[in-house]
Amino acid sequence: MGIEIEDKFDVPADFRLPDLSGLAEVAGPKSFQLVALYYDTPDLRLARRGVTLRRRRGGADPGWHLKLPKAKGVKQEIAVPLTRSTKTVPAELAELVRAYTRGAELGVVAELDTRRSVTLLKDGDRELVEIADDRVKGTVFGAEPTVTRWREVEAELREGDEKLLAKTGKRLRKAGAAPSPATSKLAKLLAPPPIPRADVEPGTAGHAVLAYLAGQVAALLSQDPRVRREEEDAVHQMRVASRRLRSALKAFRSVVKDTAGIQEELRRLGGVLGEVRDLEVIRARLARELAGLPAGLVVGPVHDRLGDDLLRREQRGYDAIRNALGGDRYYALLDALDALVSRPELGKAAADPAGARLGRLAAATWDRVVKAYDAARAVDDPERRATAMHDVRKAAKRARYTAEALRDTLGARMTELAESAEAVQEALGARQDGVVAQETLAREAGAAREAGEDTFTYGVLAGLERAAADRAHEDFPRVWSEAAARAGKAL
Known part of the structure; x- marks a missing residue:
């Protein structure tokens, strides 16, 4: 797993990479071909949320790659080795996108055939920034496959700092590169429709409340894969998002109506998450106190009981979480939250x-x-x-x-x-x-x-x-x- 920080640029067919000397040692270019199959549901549920799932051959990192958005220009990438099958997504990756697919089948929706030329900015053996100049042939599968060709440049941070990435981007822009509005090649190719949002008058109570609710729904969804991977603080963040949503629906019930059912499901979800979160907190708390005691006051296998025993209880709690996140009831809650921000029942106060x-x-x-x-x-x-x-x-x-x-x-x-x-x-x-x-x-x-x-x-x-x-x-x-x-x- 890694964090991917990159800037993307659209460039014309005759674009020439600028002189990058003076920023760092320049190595390359080195060329190779990448062929990637992209997987999604028939209605592009992953692409609409900025998630990409692919099987790629060629280059330095062939394999299955799942990219999950974390912030603008920042993605979390999870990779597993190539499998022989092109029809079946590895189970561990399919599991991580269940909050988006919600039971719908994953299949190949597109192919990207990329001829890539890579230039590296280096400091000795350290690779600071990678500049990839890509000539892309994209195919969208369907009843009649369609083909699109374009060229783009990506500057990706490796072991350097963001100042160097910014300076690299400045050189590219001066040479004629334009920041790309697309979050990924796949988004450029598929142009998935945006997530629908309710059309509410700006400046009104309804507009402010729905904007907040949409942000918390996105926060809850973004934590789902992290919780499934048992990443640090993920349960806490997902629990907070569910609590914030429930609290807002209570406080703003005169603005957004008829949410009692959603509130109850959020309460249930928060309860399941809370068991693990409470154990995480108490285990860390007792570990700190135990570490602060003089050795003479620590008698018997107390570290095991307050560490391993509580950890085993946490693991049982994670089993309960996975069960809660794996069924139709959870999917129904997510569907209801999507409907809440796209087709809400607004009260009279919403227009105030x-x-x-x-x-x-x-x-x-x-x-x-x-x-x-x-x-x-x-x-x-x-x-x-x-x-x-x-x-x-x-x-x-x-x-x-x-x-x-x-x-x-x-x-x-x-x-x-x-x-x-x-x-x-x-x-x-x-x-x-x-x-x-x-x-x-x-x-x-x-x-x-x-x-x-x-x-x-x-x-x-x-x-x-x-x-x-x-x-x-x-x-x-x-x-x-x-x-x-x-x-x-x-x-």
Whole structure:
């Protein structure tokens, strides 16, 4: 797997590569031929999302390549060795695009036959930037195959820095190259239709809310392949996207209507993701604390129990995630999210000017935090108060997500409100994390005791967690006072 950072340029047939000396040592050009078959669904679901899946022969890296968009000009590339079959996509790659294919069959949709001339910018043995001058013959398969020919240049970052890539691009532009609007050769060849978006009047509440929802749907989709590969932080990012979507649909229900079913499915998805995320957090937390203890306080195989045992539970959680991401129910949710941003049910508030309407909604979410905290302080029973404070945390998280959703529309005051709500959320979360850690330690200590192991270290760690939770609890009134004052000024 690698990250691909490149700039693409359209060039005329008689284009001449400029003199690149002075940027770095120049090597080449070296020429070879590449033949790639591209796979997609009949309605081009991959191409429409900027995803490419190909089987390529020739060049330095033959094989199956899956390219997933990460940002403008940046793609994540996953490669597996060539297989004999041209009809069947390797299972591990087909799995990674399931959020896009959603059960539809993958097949060959196009072929690119490229005669490539490569020039390298080098520093000794280090390849800094690769400039590929490509003459392309593209064939789109169908009832009557069509052929298109063109020439383009790509400057791809290898071991150099982005300043060198920018300087290379400047030289190419001066020589007559024009930045290409196409994200890939395949996109240029197929010209897939864009993802549909609802036609809503700019400046209205509906326009602002739908733009935010579309961004979060894209964020959720982009994390799906990373979660399937168990990449670092992917579960967290996908869970956050699902929570942001659910929170926005609740907060903006007067703008976008009839989303209760989507909210419930997002809640279910967040719950499945949450089990693994919580285990990731607690395992890392306990590992840090354990590493900080003097050697004399670490007794017995505690590293194994708090490391390997929790890791095995994570793996079981990933099995549950894969099951959740592999069925018709998940595909139906993704279809519903696509429909949400392309054909939403809009309420009357959607036509209101964004500033006034959405400002009131943001204020209402903070009012819920204040009311929840007032209610919690009125509870005398410690156990019931803990539950009530959890409600405060949930309200603060919703207020934060709502304010963050409106930053582009309402500006700096939403940043102030979001940071106020985040401070409340994190302060209460610190206490909750300590409580959860104590429960985990008690469970693992019980298992150790049954196995005849010394449980002294679990007690030490539990004491540290208890102290941390108590500190967070004692400090909360100060956090609340500062956050409430800051939110009041923002609103």
